[in-house]
Amino acid sequence: MIDWSGIDSAAPTPEAVAAVSAALRSPDPVERDERAYPLLARWVPELDPAARLALGDELAERFADPEIQARTFAPLVLAKLVQAGAYRPQWLAAFARWYPAERDLRGWDDTLGWLHAVAHGADLLRSFGLHPGADPAALLELGAARLLAPTGHVWDAMEDDRLGFALALTLTREELTEEASVAWLEPVAATFADGEPGPMPPFASNTLRTLRVLYLLADRGVRPGWTDGGVRPLRHAAAVRERVAAVLAVAAPYAG
The missing domain is CATH 1.20.970 (Transferase, Pyrimidine Nucleoside Phosphorylase; Chain A, domain 3)
Structure with missing residues (x-):
């Protein structure tokens, strides 16, 4: 001890x-x-x-x-x-192998306390997202993979906010093209389009809420907090807003 x-x-x-x-x-x-x-x-x-x-x-x-x-x-x-x-x-x-594959997505356990795989992973994703050695397009794809991974757990401890924030920060990278800023959303749109009538799967609920957070940050800008304390705009904010809105509308037509 x-x-x-x-x-x-x-x-x-x-x-x-x-x-x-x-x-x-x-x-x-x-x-x-x-x-x-x-x-x-x-x-x-x-x-x-x-x-x-x-x-x-x-x-x-x-x-x-x-x-x-x-x-x-x-x-x-x-x-x-x-x-x-x-x-x-x-x-x-190592992180990319683990993050979308983790199946224990509990936020809190009465014995172990906070576990929070999605939120803690999102914190690392956002740090990689701002590091010049990491490819931002690949990190956006990794975020999409986490969103679309099968799960029976509906996030209930602000995981959607943490992951939406991480994606938004990654989208501030100057080297991102407009195409790369929205291409990672294509698998999400395709998965939503293949959805069937019935109860909403947990992964779809998690994804919708995360994309709503991302839309807000694309509109308002991101406040990294630990850096300069200012507001950073997304590199291609208008294109991200339009594509996120279109993806949301696939599953929730009233959002379009």
Whole structure:
């Protein structure tokens, strides 16, 4: 067990980072969410570049961890590392394998506390979305894959807001063409067009709500918060608004 009273004020030595990183896997929500995560997030700016890369390598491996809380808390700290400028293509590759494939989408568990795979993954998606080493078009496609993945779970803890925000931030990238800014929506439109009468599948409900958030941000601009605090317009905001509205209208004609 970690002596949290001592480590909270300690310098981020390799031994301390390793111990707190291990605690990020803990099934105890207090140890994991209230102690390990805030401490690692605070330490990230203090780590030297080699230590950041080593921590990122360790966390990227957790996307294949058998424990759900280990998989879903790795992206939170990875997001902080990418924001701080650390990046490896293999981190993105590991994330891309995990994010649309994760089936345990519970926001909250009475024993484990917050799990929040979709929301925590969206936080990492938005960090990759602003990093010059990551292809924004591929990240938009990854977001669409997460939306369309089969699930029996209707998101109930603002996952749609977090993923809509991540997609909107990615859509601010200057190098995006107008075509790439909307092409990722084609599989969503095709899936909606193939829908059959009857109860709305959970994935469709999740997708509709996420796209409504995206429409709002395309209209109003995005406030990244951790950067300059200003409002960023989407690179091709008008085209995104029009295409999102058209996609929404496939499933909800009143939206068109």
